[in-house]
Amino acid sequence: MSVQIEKRRFDCSALPKGWKREEVLRKTGLTSGKVDVYYYSPSGKKFRSKPQLARYLGDTVDLSSFDYRTGKLNPMLLRKNKRPKGTQFDYSRGMRNDASLVPPIRQTASIFKQPVTVIKTQPTSKVKSDCKHGTQDKPKQVFWEKRLQGLQAYDIEAEALRFVELPSALKAIGPSIADDTVLQSLATALHLVNGPIVGQTGPKQSLKDNPAVFLNPEQPLVAALNIEEDDILAQEQRVDQARERLKQALRGLES
DNA sequence: TGTCTCGGCGG
DNA sequence: CCGCCGAGACA
Numbered sequence: 001m002s003v004q005i006e007k008r009r010f011d012c013s014a015l016p017k018g019w020k021r022e023e024v025l026r027k028t029g030l031t032s033g034k035v036d037v038y039y040y041s042p043s044g045k046k047f048r049s050k051p052q053l054a055r056y057l058g059d060t061v062d063l064s065s066f067d068y069r070t071g072k073l074n075p076m077l078l079r080k081n082k083r084p085k086g087t088q089f090d091y092s093r094g095m096r097n098d099a100s101l102v103p104p105i106r107q108t109a110s111i112f113k114q115p116v117t118v119i120k121t122q123p124t125s126k127v128k129s130d131c132k133h134g135t136q137d138k139p140k141q142v143f144w145e146k147r148l149q150g151l152q153a154y155d156i157e158a159e160a161l162r163f164v165e166l167p168s169a170l171k172a173i174g175p176s177i178a179d180d181t182v183l184q185s186l187a188t189a190l191h192l193v194n195g196p197i198v199g200q201t202g203p204k205q206s207l208k209d210n211p212a213v214f215l216n217p218e219q220p221l222v223a224a225l226n227i228e229e230d231d232i233l234a235q236e237q238r239v240d241q242a243r244e245r246l247k248q249a250l251r252g253l254e255s
Numbered sequence: 256t257g258t259c260t261c262g263g264c265g266g
Numbered sequence: 267c268c269g270c271c272g273a274g275a276c277a
Binding site: 034 | 268269270271
């Protein structure tokens with residue numbers, strides 16, 4: 001009698017390095033014999049459905065050609081609108097269909113945020129995984145924050161909302177970077193960057209002379225900042241005051 | 256509290 | 267029938 005493997009965690013060829021795929025056999029109960037499939041991100045987070053995976057990977061990734069159960073990439077799985085024989089490759093929805101998409105091409109936003117090369121081999125094309133560089137994020141443009149410059153929040157009366165004042169400790173870095181841009185870059189960094197936000201830590205003079213070269217685009221456009229115990233205490237106090245004001249306001253609503 | 260496991264709902 | 271996720275069991 002062959003004892004089937006009841007639990008195995010594999011590297012999966014269709015997935016980038018570090019991702020694991022696991023099959024778990026149900027041993028008891030009404031559903032005994034059913035196999036559950038799980039995925040593990042490089043950081044160890046467990047995923048138990050395709051929607052969960054999609055949520056984690058974000059809108060930029062198209063999982064429509066990914067078969068969750070088998071872990072394989074392109075089994076032409078979409079039941080409806082199955083393509084006629086003549087068509088060679090499903091370029092996936094959302095992709096433009098111009099000359100720049102004739103293989104071989106590079107895609108940076110592919111399954112699991114991994115760069116792939118689409119190569120053409122007669123008569124069918126296929127997707128070749130490129131693992132040797134690991135996962136890659138889209139490079140950030142230097143001073144990309146400038147694209148946000150001049151954008152402003154308005155209230156319902158179309159009146160511009162007053163801009164918040166930045167603490168004097170936040171010193172902008174870069175060519176004519178205004179306070180609002182500093183705030184936008186800070187907010188973006190807080191939202192996107194995993195890890196500490198430390199500001200621009202490069203050599204001061206170089207940053208001044210040639211920011212385009214010495215700036216770290218991963219960090220916000222502020223000089224390296226140091227947060228002291230006092231700053232934290234002061235901030236806690238401000239929060240307390242704000243809460244107090246909110247309490248008063250709510251009390252005013254009740255009566 | 257977090258992980259593992261099976262049930263069961265709904266497409 | 268099967269994907270997805272809730273929730274009980276268990277550590």
